[in-house]
């Protein structure tokens with residue numbers, strides 16, 4: 001029996017809402033990237049990377065439309081740069097090495113400062129030495145709150161990710177040549193907030209906002225909730241404006257690396273009853289990644305008491321005036337040695353966008369995959385020419401899926417589109433944020449072996 005259950009004290013548990021907490025007063029929070037140790041399983045795992053010596057990267061809270069100052073210090077001997085996934089902020093704050101800033105060496109500081117235009121569930125991770133630092137722990141959740149809460153009693157953040165450990169609970173290599181050339185290398189310890197099946201207490205009969213984030217480097221989670229009255233209220237940060245069917249055991253929700261889903265959950269009325277976030281892993285029955293446990297007298301709340309989330313100020317594409325660009329994601333015809341400067345390379349290329357493998361983060365003279373005119377609407381046709389799934393992520397802009405050659409796609413605003421095997425999806429966006437925006441697969445082994453590029457908005 002290796003699976004443990006953790007009891008984390010009542011509402012004060014890690015990941016619950018801490019409004020007015022650390023740093024919010026002056027909107028500044030210092031982040032120190034450093035080595036960490038933590039008992040992910042039975043024994044303490046060393047060689048982790050976090051923002052404190054013995055805990056997961058914290059949930060960072062900000063308010064929509066209010067400045068956030070996040071000075072990042074690098075104390076690691078490796079280079080780094082921090083990226084704020086999903087936030088539509090100025091290009092210079094996007095944290096992409098060589099494209100928007102120079103990598104930060106040991107002892108260096110970068111003052112990130114931006115005002116999130118959108119509320120919702122986002123996350124942060126390094127974009128330099130990505131494989132090494134993310135696989136070892138450096139992935140955290142960002143919550144940008146709306147000016148008015150829609151009426152929840154409490155909130156729970158769940159950061160889902162795997163770690164790849166040996167029998168002594170120490171790290172195995174995060175990538176393999178075989179994995180990089182296929183669907184990636186998977187971890188074997190499945191965690192929520194760095195814990196195996198943590199239990200979080202929330203008021204019986206209360207309304208909980210459950211924010212689930214997949215920060216894994218590889219795994220596409222297949223999720224559903226156990227018995228519960230619940231609704232999906234946001235997807236990849238943005239409020240859903242149409243009804244999205246709740247996933248079930250036989251029709252789980254696919255959440256790729258980088259993606260987020262917010263549920264409004266009604267807690268069971270009876271004390272100690274739980275609502276479980278279930279994941280289906282290959283070759284085994286679904287497991288509970290995390291549990292919400294009902295505590296105290298029933299609040300007898302109802303989902304209908306929630307106010308709708310205010311829609312984020314994302315410009316609506318004008319499809320009549322749209323120009324089309326095509327992107328093909330597949331294996332690379334040429335291979336070749338990648339050159340990643342200070343930001344790490346796996347040492348080989350397997351993947352490409354428009355048949356060109358990304359030559360490496362530090363490569364000189366690499367042009368954009370497309371140049372979009374500021375303020376215009378574009379349709380991007382994304383074609384997956386491989387049998388593997390790819391969560392395709394675009395920085396700095398939000399987009400909406402229009403259609404697929406394989407399935408009905410609800411028009412959910414996003415920054416990451418999960419492409420299925422051989423799928424062709426058209427997405428639409430307004431190119432209203434100027435800069436060079438990274439565009440890549442969020443399976444890090446694909447990203448680091450060619451499946452990367454950038455789109456210029458000018």
Ligand code: C2O
Pocket residue numbers: 083085125127258393395438440442
């Ligand atoms: Cu979440 Cu380019 O990254």
Ligand code: CU
Pocket residue numbers: 083084085086393394395396
């Ligand atoms: Cu991003």
Ligand code: CU
Pocket residue numbers: 389390391441442443446447451
């Ligand atoms: Cu991929």
